[in-house]
Amino acid sequence: MNAEDRCFCELAPLYALGLLDESQRRWVEEQVAASPDLAVELAELEASVAALSYGVDEISIAPDLKHRLFEQLEQVDPPPSNVLPFDRALRADTPRSLIILVAICGYR
Numbered sequence: 001m002n003a004e005d006r007c008f009c010e011l012a013p014l015y016a017l018g019l020l021d022e023s024q025r026r027w028v029e030e031q032v033a034a035s036p037d038l039a040v041e042l043a044e045l046e047a048s049v050a051a052l053s054y055g056v057d058e059i060s061i062a063p064d065l066k067h068r069l070f071e072q073l074e075q076v077d078p079p080p081s082n083v084l085p086f087d088r089a090l091r092a093d094t095p096r097s098l099i100i101l102v103a104i105c106g107y108r
Contacts, residue, residue, distance in 0.1 A: 008038055016045040 006024070008031050014020050015028045032039045062068075 008041075012038075012042050012045055016042065016049045 006027055008028065011020060011024055011028050015025060020028065028042070032042050
């Protein structure tokens with residue numbers, strides 16, 4: 001990423017989440033060092049990221065959840081399909097199928 005392609009507003013949230021590579025991280029830090037406004041913006045983003053883990057109550061998952069889920073999946077039968085494979089569809093209604101094929105492909 002070239003310096004002219006970088007945008008603080010795009011990289012700062014990623015910086016706060018710890019998702020930037022070394023050169024991008026260094027660039028954000030240089031911008032923050034040069035601008036008190038950007039330093040405030042980054043501090044707010046970092047505070048938001050730190051609060052993320054406190055936003056939702058932790059719930060425990062039942063130990064047998066995976067087993068019960070797979071049992072339910074095995075019990076569900078898929079609905080019968082009314083779609084025939086192409087070769088069977090041709091045999092089932094050959095004249096109509098030929099007309100459709102000629103209409104699609106063109107008669108020469």
